[in-house]
Amino acid sequence: MEPIRTLRSRTVVLAVNDIDTDQIIPARFLTTTTREGLGRHLFADWRFGPDGAPRADFVLNQPQSSGSSILVAGNNFGCGSSREHAPWALTDFGLRAVVSTQIADIFRNNALKNGLLPVIVEPSTHRWLLEHPGAEVTIDLDTTSLTLPTGETARFPLEPFARYCLMNGVDELGFLLGREAEIAAYETLRAPA
Amino acid sequence: MSAPLTLFEKIWRSHEVLPESADTPAVLYVDLHLIHEVTSPQAFTVLRERGLPLRRPDRTFATMDHSTPTRTEQVFGGAPISVEAAAHQVRELERNCAAFGVELLGLGDARRGIVHIIGPELGLTQPGKTIVCGDSHTSTHGALGALAFGIGTTEVGHVFATQCLLQRKPRTLAVNVHGKLPAGVGAKDLVLAIIGRIGVSGGTGHVIEYRGETIRALEMDERMTVCNMSIEAGARAGMIAPDETTFRYLAGRPRAPQGGAWEAALEAWRQLPSDPGARFDREIDIDAATLEPMVTYGTNPGMVMAVGGTIPERTGDAVFAKSLAYMGFAPGERIQEHPVNVVFIGSCTNGRLSDLRTAASVLRGRKVASGVHMLVVPGSQQVKREAEAEGLDRIFIEAGAEWRESGCSMCLGMNGDLVPKGHYAVSTSNRNFEGRQGIGARTLLASPLTAAACAVRGRITDPRELL
Ligand code: SF4
Numbered sequence: 242m243e244p245i246r247t248l249r250s251r252t253v254v255l256a257v258n259d260i261d262t263d264q265i266i267p268a269r270f271l272t273t274t275t276r277e278g279l280g281r282h283l284f285a286d287w288r289f290g291p292d293g294a295p296r297a298d299f300v301l302n303q304p305q306s307s308g309s310s311i312l313v314a315g316n317n318f319g320c321g322s323s324r325e326h327a328p329w330a331l332t333d334f335g336l337r338a339v340v341s342t343q344i345a346d347i348f349r350n351n352a353l354k355n356g357l358l359p360v361i362v363e364p365s366t367h368r369w370l371l372e373h374p375g376a377e378v379t380i381d382l383d384t385t386s387l388t389l390p391t392g393e394t395a396r397f398p399l400e401p402f403a404r405y406c407l408m409n410g411v412d413e414l415g416f417l418l419g420r421e422a423e424i425a426a427y428e429t430l431r432a433p434a
Numbered sequence: 435m436s437a438p439l440t441l442f443e444k445i446w447r448s449h450e451v452l453p454e455s456a457d458t459p460a461v462l463y464v465d466l467h468l469i470h471e472v473t474s475p476q477a478f479t480v481l482r483e484r485g486l487p488l489r490r491p492d493r494t495f496a497t498m499d500h501s502t503p504t505r506t507e508q509v510f511g512g513a514p515i516s517v518e519a520a521a522h523q524v525r526e527l528e529r530n531c532a533a534f535g536v537e538l539l540g541l542g543d544a545r546r547g548i549v550h551i552i553g554p555e556l557g558l559t560q561p562g563k564t565i566v567c568g569d570s571h572t573s574t575h576g577a578l579g580a581l582a583f584g585i586g587t588t589e590v591g592h593v594f595a596t597q598c599l600l601q602r603k604p605r606t607l608a609v610n611v612h613g614k615l616p617a618g619v620g621a622k623d624l625v626l627a628i629i630g631r632i633g634v635s636g637g638t639g640h641v642i643e644y645r646g647e648t649i650r651a652l653e654m655d656e657r658m659t660v661c662n663m664s665i666e667a668g669a670r671a672g673m674i675a676p677d678e679t680t681f682r683y684l685a686g687r688p689r690a691p692q693g694g695a696w697e698a699a700l701e702a703w704r705q706l707p708s709d710p711g712a713r714f715d716r717e718i719d720i721d722a723a724t725l726e727p728m729v730t731y732g733t734n735p736g737m738v739m740a741v742g743g744t745i746p747e748r749t750g751d752a753v754f755a756k757s758l759a760y761m762g763f764a765p766g767e768r769i770q771e772h773p774v775n776v777v778f779i780g781s782c783t784n785g786r787l788s789d790l791r792t793a794a795s796v797l798r799g800r801k802v803a804s805g806v807h808m809l810v811v812p813g814s815q816q817v818k819r820e821a822e823a824e825g826l827d828r829i830f831i832e833a834g835a836e837w838r839e840s841g842c843s844m845c846l847g848m849n850g851d852l853v854p855k856g857h858y859a860v861s862t863s864n865r866n867f868e869g870r871q872g873i874g875a876r877t878l879l880a881s882p883l884t885a886a887a888c889a890v891r892g893r894i895t896d897p898r899e900l901l
Contacts (some may be wrong), residue, residue: 263870272517286868347670351588402458405457420596423451431449
């Protein structure tokens, strides 16, 4: 995984609360057996009309959204299924961070493992972001903070190990494989076959 | 004496390969890893890319359920699976399990079923175990006193390679339920009421332990219904302390300990319940005696009310308005008597034998209302056989319902069992998200009793009218 330290981008705002994983990537696209190419189905039922044509009124289809890598969503993002296809679709589409007031546990775990930053902010910062779509913001992992164009800075929580992995491009599997001796000892002692 | 511990805490501690520190999460050992065709292929690819073996095939168990057909001719008759991509996933799972030595219940296996139904049914799910699966409803297994939660596909790969996961310790939430459930009100109504109370993100970051005399009085099938929907309140795991009901359920199941090992297991399992005085990070109390049959009216499981209730008004809440518009409902509306197009009985929430019995009790000697499509999909092939042995299939078929082979089916419609656009489906599953059961499908979650009553009347019905 590529190390990430800072992310600077205009935001795209999708002010819907409780966006669940079935909206991010509907189940009919889960029949794939690879990770790639899911971006074209991101928010499929919102992005495309019944005829398959992009809907002009959906924000991700609008010209100002192109090139943006920070999605600001309504309260409580990512609830529902454990499908990692959700972060795969978001990153494949070009997004690198999701900002909300609350982010569901499994989605957050999955996001972190795919270099997608789950950024949880206070309601006041969130409100500002919702009211200023397209604002140029900076997310800094060194200080775990999000800086608004006003200069105002909001800290966000990030599990220290996940942060370390993101900043150093370390993958967790490598870390776990390095604990082989402890795992084998545990198995002998506590978990015989 | 050591400090009193919760059920969760006891299982967590006994599975720490390495405890968490400020810098690193705990390395948690996984006793049982369940897999299925949808969330495993990319994890097998990681093993191949990195040249890694699957560390413990003996602790890994596979079934196919999400995208599998439910039509008998496609399951057993050699007819092609109608959704080609789904057929491909099924073949991939067969190939992967063969290559890595994982036991798989294939499409024609008599023990196959929805992963969260077969785990307990086969006795693989046991008190005190850590159980994971690439599926959020893994919380179901907590009904037997296991610590069970859903993981993503990257984590599936971690467990394949190391039998461990990196996890931060969640907080605990006690949901204390007291009082007797009134007639016509069941476990599904109870858990919907709990979600309505704490909200769809109310359990985020927590493991729920359901406690109290109401929970103790529930049978295992009902306990599984409750734990199943923990994730709908945002909690990754829901648990119920094991007791005599649990042990009675497990005794003699093919993968449960037998003979002397059973006695030893019982001894260990009896130590698991939370100690008196154990502290939870949060507690809430629910009075079961005041509950009514519940139904959802919106596009998340927290948008729920009594069947006879009125949709609340939330002036100025655009998201709420959008959700109601999708459903074709209005604030202040009563939805009882609203016409229904589809009724689905099944899923890992309500696809067990007692659920089918409950639905059949309403349909016996009655007919599905004209114009209503009713689909009954048992949660496993074993549930199907048991139901057929009791003649439940005849009751459903004579009433005009369809009786299928087991699988997830219309719960998420991956196999082509879909609700048509704009149609109202009363479903015993767990998610009423936009498009969950098909593009434009309008899902109303309810208990098997309520769903069956709606099928008979063709309208949203309080099941107590038909008792
Ligand atoms: S029945 Fe539905 S909720 Fe349960 S595992 Fe299958 S798709 Fe998921």
